[in-house]
Amino acid sequence: MNMIESAIKVFRDGMQLCPEDAYAAKMALEIGKCYFDMEDYWLAYNAFDNFVKEYPHDEFVVDGMIGIADSLF
Secondary structure, eight states: OOHHHHHHHHHHHHHHHOTTSHHHHHHHHHHHHHHHHTTOHHHHHHHHHHHHHHOTTSTTHHHHHHHHHHHHO
């Protein structure tokens, strides 16, 4: 398991342990960024899309939308 895959696991575990925590949204966004960095654009797209749908009022929702667009490009 490489460093990015480890980060994804940590973020997923954190979201499961504390789904209502203020950092859960940030972790969801970071999962998308990790997949994007791995150049797995399909998983990045899905992660960003899930983030936008799950946290539509988050302050970083625009970053999620940009991530969706970048993943499709």
